[in-house]
Amino acid sequence: MYNKLFSYFIILSGLFACTERPETDDDQALKAVIDSAFIFAEKQSLLMAEKYKDQQGRLPRTYENGKDVSSDSRWWCSGFFPGSLWYIYENSQNPAVLKYAELYTDRVEREKYTTDNHDVGFMIYCSFGNGYRLTNNKKYEDVMLTAAKSLSTRYRPQVGLIRSWDHNTEQWQYPVIIDNIMNLELLLWAATYSGDARFKEIALSHADKTMEHHFRPDYSSYHVVSYDTISGTPHLKQTHQGFSDESSWSRGQAWGLYGYTYLYKETKDERYLKQAQHIADYLINHPNMPDDYIPYWDYNSSDIPDTYRDVSAAAITASALIELSNYVDKDRASLYEHVAKVQVKTMASPAYTATLGENGYFILKHSVGAYPLQSEVDVPLTYADYYYLEALTRLREKI
Known part of the structure; x- marks a missing residue:
């Protein structure tokens, strides 16, 4: 029986037999969606x-049971709402969005320590x-380099x-959790910016040992x-937010895919x-x-389905x-673009996109934070919005 990958290639071969056009009707429709x-x-x-602007130091976290849930900068998600504003500003150049992107970014600065x-x-x-990518603000360089130094203190060479x-x-x-693969991007940036090779050494050591010990066949x-x-070797492998120790927690799989994709982008190491290809497949x-590529938690x-x-x-994967x-x-x-386009169109539909003024002013609905802990189940989450906006930005650049 053909799997999804082989079946898609059969369909694709027929499409390539047709005359290609500079821009298809599907491209135009996708641009309209974006x-x-x-x-x-x-x-x-x-x-x-606007809701949080006068709430000193507060940032949105979720919206649950009809109530706002916010955090200060200490919560691990504090950087996502500012990041979302930066992606929106990148695509609109609206000065009002820039003002808020700077305001909420500043609220996270103390986390550099x-x-x-x-x-x-x-x-x-x-x-x-x-913010630095879009404005070249020199102050942001110092914040990121300090943060990279702080992150590096959590590295132990013998492990x-x-x-x-x-x-x-x-x-x-x-x-060590699979999510941690996402934080290496800061270290790789710091290595390039500062010329200090130790940042890169730490990042690649972490990436290699994660590839060796975190993944199943x-x-x-x-x-x-x-x-x-x-010994520096694993003594326990399990889950904290997934269904079981041997299950595939969907956000964890997405973190791995995203992490090894940017690791290749930055290092050009074929491994x-x-x-990344193996994880994607x-x-x-x-x-x-x-079929719509929005995974179960x-x-x-x-309990599937x-x-x-x-x-x-889905947003991280896309x-x-x-x-x-x-x-x-x-x-x-x-194939990868096809899957991502299906995901984006689905997320942009009323099934997952809120209506204006509802959903606590979050963009997307139906995320799951930690189901086994009954924490943030079927609610909006800042990182869903962030990676959705990043996916939209990346897709816009390709069509």
């Missing part, structure tokens, strides 16, 4: 920005990193990885791997490209992947696939 999505995102996000968890990469690179968490020490000696990944602090061909949940989808996993399509052969690139 344009409409950004117009809505700007209106909705400006409402969000964070040394008690690995999320400083999320916090700082998504906010200050995008070869950046420690994720400091809690639950009775069970975990040196826990089918290229699904564990959520948490705890390492023995003496990382192959890893595993996800696209998973028997429990829905865990690919192995016992009667369980929650996780739009945050953004990664669009980027990955730049580095692979023509057939594979067409």
Whole structure:
């Protein structure tokens, strides 16, 4: 029986036999979807920005049971709303959006000194990193370099990885979660900016050991791997937010795909490209992947299909696939773009996009934070919006 990948190639070969046009009707339709999505995102996000502007130091987190849930900069998601504003500004050049992007980015600055968890990469690179990319603000350089130094303090050479968490020490000696792969981008930037090769050495050591120990033979990944602090080898592999220790927690799979995609982009190491391709193929061909490519919160949940989808996993996956399509052969690139386009169109539809003024002013609905903990289940989340806007931006550049 043909899998999804082979079937798609058969369809694709027929398409290439036709005369190609500079711009297809599908391209025009997709552009209209993207344009409409950004117009809505700007209106909705400006409402969000205005709501919190006088709440000193506060940032949106979610909207649950009809109530706003916010955080200060300490919450691991604090950089995502500022980052969303930067993507909206990039696509609209609206001065009002720029003003708020700068305001909310500044609210995260103190996290450049964070040394008690690995999320400083999320916090700082998504906010200050995008701000620097778009404005070349020299102050942002200093913030990011300081943050990279802070993140580096969590690296232990005898283990070869950046420690994720400091809690639950009775069970975990040196826990590393798959999410941590996302924070290496800050270190790679710092290596280039500062000329200090140690940042890159740390990032690549972490990437290599994660590739060795986090992934199963089918290229699904564990959520948490705890390492023995003496031998530097795993003593425990499990999940914290997934269905079971051996299941494929959907957002974790998306983190891995995204991480190895940008690792290849930055290093041009073919091992990382192959890893990203293997992960992508595993996800696209998973028997429990829905036809619209919006995954369930865990690919192995016992309640499929009667369980929650996780739009945050879809948004991360879509953004990664669009980027990955730049580095692979023509057939594979067409497949990855096809999947991402289906995801984007689905997320932009009323099934997942809120109406103006509702959903706590978040853009997307139906994300899942940590189902086993009954935390943030079927709610909007800032990182879903962020990676959705990034996916829209990347897709706009390709059509």
